[in-house]
Amino acid sequence: MTDLALREETLRQIESVVGPAHVSTRETDRLIYSVDAYWMPQMWLDRGGKPAQAAAIVSPGSVEEVSKLLAIANAARVPVVPWGGGSGTQGGALPIHGGVIIDLKRLNRIVEINENSLFVTAQAGINGTELEWALNERGLTLPHYPASANCATLGGYLAPRGSGTISTKYGKAEDLVMSLEVVLPDGRVLRTPSVPNHASGPDFMRLFLGSEGTFGIMTEATMRITRLPETRLFRAVLFKDVATGLEAGRRMMVDRLDPLVIRMYDPHSTGLLVKRVLGYELSGAYMIIGFDGWRDIAAAQETRARAICDALGARDLGREPGERWWNHRYDFYYPPHTLHLPAMYGTVETVSTFDRIEAIYHAKKAAIVGEFGHLGVEYIGHFSHWFPWGASLYDRFLLSSAPADPMEAQALHDRIWDVAVKTSLAHGGMINEHHGVGLKLSRFMAAQYGSAWPLLEAIKRAIDPNGIMNPGKVGFEAAPR
């Protein structure tokens, strides 16, 4: 990994656009922006190493400034890495080829809250919770509740196609988008049609969702919002095993009970995380089910869900363990509860159809524990984002004492990832459901897409012929300079 020194002339051009106060080449800034929520750069920093750094960090204050910056970078062939909250876990915001980081957090305005048609238009750099609190003041909500809401930006919600806690009812972040404003690598600014559902040609908006800054920079988004519900009902049930719980969830989904959340921890997670964070000592698969909306309708939906669980022999734990989970659902991500150094860990999550997802769980568990169990690697998982056709498996590997040598640690980490992702693919799973691709999964994109991958590469070349946008991410290599 190398720094790419900016030519003095390019730096002056950039400063002339945003002002010198919004361009930094300071040592501290360059170090802070060299790490996101991915284990890899954190491990290197922890062990005294130096992850790749950007030559400069630039903070534009308007879409016009973003446009001018990209035009300058494109002309000078300077890599550009968009930065939102820096909370991504896939290394998507790491400046692995140097260049400039464009921090979008100054683009933090709410442009419009439309209470008639229920949408909000906001700039991409606004903090997720700040946006949510502003909506809550009016009795509204953006129903995308990721664990990263406190740190992520609106653009960060969309760039990797994130999912939130209540995606089972309201959809993933991408499903909530009505339109986008995007700056292309050459500086052109485009806005997608004002509504997402139409028959006026191909839906090119979706091209940018999941592109993680490799096709351009999202600067503004219009999102569907909804009224805060009259009620939210939660309860917990305990299944004897994963298979029975999965069947219960499947029935709830195919029967269209419209649950807000179904989250089922596998027995290992139940015994570890649920016990540690929520304080319940249980044996089996702990499932939270939730419904929201009008009180009578939510109650009726819950009644039907309980009947499904009862029929499958689940033990009803009542409302309190469900509500406790809801109120503490993000506690899992605070230190010391969250996974952190010096341990080695990775969330190798995937998604597939109901007929495959259980097999994927067992196969990944067998592969990871089988190959790395002797080193102390453990495997846990839960099923957290459900669709009418399937569910996501949010599974993780853990190793409490990683090798001391960073190169060795990195190599082992990558080997475990290889096994996990290849097992997902071999059993019909996707390489990822909601964290995105970033740097971490870049090497699996060709295998994921097979014969379609060259088409994606061609699209990348058409949009970004000089390869300046977030090189090395989402499978797109840096263009030769």
Next chain:
Amino acid sequence: MSATPDQAAVPTTENCRFCWMCRHVCPVGLVTSRETLTPHAWALTIESVKRKQLTWNRETADVMFACADCGLCRSHCVTDQPLPDAIAEARAEVVNRGVAPEVVAEIDRKLRAHANPYVAEAPAPYSPGLKTRPPSPRPPSAGVALFVGDTGHHLGARSVDAAIKLLRATGVEVVPICSGRSSGLLANSLGLKATAEALGRAVLEEVEASGAKELLVLAPADRWTFEYVYPQRLGLRWPATVVVREATEVLAGALAEGRLKIEPGHHDAPYAYHDPCHSPRVARERPAPRALVASVLGASSARNLLWREHRAHPCGAIGGLEFTSPAIARQLATARLRDASNVGARVLVTEDPACLAHLGGHQPNGVTVSSLYELLADRLRG
């Protein structure tokens, strides 16, 4: 699974360096939009110095002195990581290494010489009416003292007078103490540990000499200083016989009981209440000051700021930012006034003399800043 090592042995900066979960409440991070000025980055800077990836120099010192020491990161951390304390410690190290911003040494000299950073004037007995009238006679055994401090004395004398008048109207005769004397909070925030301790000891001596069993404070900053900073950061013991209360709690209680009678004003301009700096980190009665404002300006004209109560953002008169990072202090003040403007408020009311002075210097958007104590004293019945 032992992926989580024994946390008792893990310093808070190690826990916080790669945790982003309080980013949403950090006022400095939000107004500067700079990743390096957020809680995780302050922790990572400290840890990077420990690992010799960075050194303490003017650049890293400027980063550390940009924290507001407002405590929002900690009060919103579900595992209560004391990051503000770690930052204060790091600042002390920066001061000891002689690389703190130059203004810090200047403030240190002023605090040591005059016990305040504002004027070359030593603490003096309280004298109402901006020192134009003779001091009121000191009640022989009032039992209740009022901490005036340096901000009250030098920045908010009218608020102090008004608070004393209001308390007297409720039957509470207070002994004003520590007029012109800093509590030591500013020194502590700036990493001036020895100065902070000296100021703290002087305050404790005055408190004990007053014979008071109850010490009223004008704003949450003083309460937090006495309840937390003294014992936890400075190792000073607060006298167990002296209870600290906010004056607004006493007044709100009197208002509810009918012992404080306020003539409602004839205002119809929408207003908002600014929870003073440090509010979120003390267990205060949040409705108390709001009830007091409503008694004058009416409940129907009240507007809620987005950044209020448990998530109240500071106005900039905090953590020494006015001295070390004046641009950020200005940005915070502007953000608070914009917050008021966004909800349609034309008047922003608060009680902390430091907030009033700071916000009063930044009123570009048509929002007027008003003193809670003065508003009430002007409408006192009888």
